[in-house]
Amino acid sequence: MKTVSECVEEILLTQPFLEEALARRIINFSALAEELREPISDMLRKPIKTGAVMMALRRYNPPNNLRHSNKLKTVLKNLGDITVRSNLVDYTFQNSSTLMISHSKMISSIETNVFYGFSRGTHESNLVISASQKQKIEKHFTSEHLIGLQENLCAISIGLPEINTKIPGLYYQIFKRFAWEGISLYEVISTTNEFSVLVEDHMVEKAFSAIKKLSYKS
Structure with a gap:
């Protein structure tokens, strides 16, 4: 009992x-x-x-309070460059036997300097890209089932130190800060040493400020 x-x-x-x-x-x-x-x-x-x-x-x-872990504090104080990309579109497609073919055709046609992110789940896939490429997306994915579409998004990308994968609680601190500030995240994109969050246009300044606070209040 x-x-x-x-x-x-x-x-x-x-x-x-x-x-x-x-x-x-x-x-x-x-x-x-x-x-x-x-x-x-x-x-x-x-x-x-x-x-x-x-x-x-x-x-x-x-x-032990992760907030005061020496390694965690060091990482938070040494976050890399923070960049903002605006005017993005998020597409959600249902996975299909032809989705990757459509995706490969799209990849070969888009401009190299645009913001682009792709993630594949068990049942659906997400594509985030600059709005300037909308026509190409709609052309190559015309036969795919579109589940969701969100425009007017911004991506805030943060460079992380190489040791970030060894630090427990790092992502918790980032998400906690957003929660405390009342910021809703539309999408999260992560690579080994870079972390990007997508927010709606009207939330970008607040989200950027929240990330800056991580470094000087840790």
Whole structure:
């Protein structure tokens, strides 16, 4: 049978923002204990006192705060160039036996200096490209099933140090910053040492500012 401490841990692990606030001691233990008392009582199927939850919260030992990891701080302070590309279009196609043929024809016809990204999933594929190439896309993919189309997008690309793949929590910090700023991401494109996010035009300045904050507030 679960204990109160195990229930507290289970809840906190599903709410990283709450866990971080608890680790930084910037949260009211009494108020949080009262908030968690009912869901924990439901999990244990018996009444639980607020004091027992508060004791479990005070005893909770969260993982080392990734925000203050020396390696993570170094990476965040040494992010590479940040570039912005505007006027992009995102196409979502249903995967088919001919999709890659259409894709190869398109690749041979587009200009070399345009923004371009392609990712293939189990059931669908995404193509992000400069709006100037729309006619070529529509020509070569005319026989494919278009699931979604989004115009007026911007891509913000960030250069990452080569050690980024060895640093736990790096992407968490990036996504957390966007979440805290209330920024919705339309698409994410990642290579080994580069990370790009697609946002709608009206969010680009806010998203750019959020990324800049990563380096000087880490």
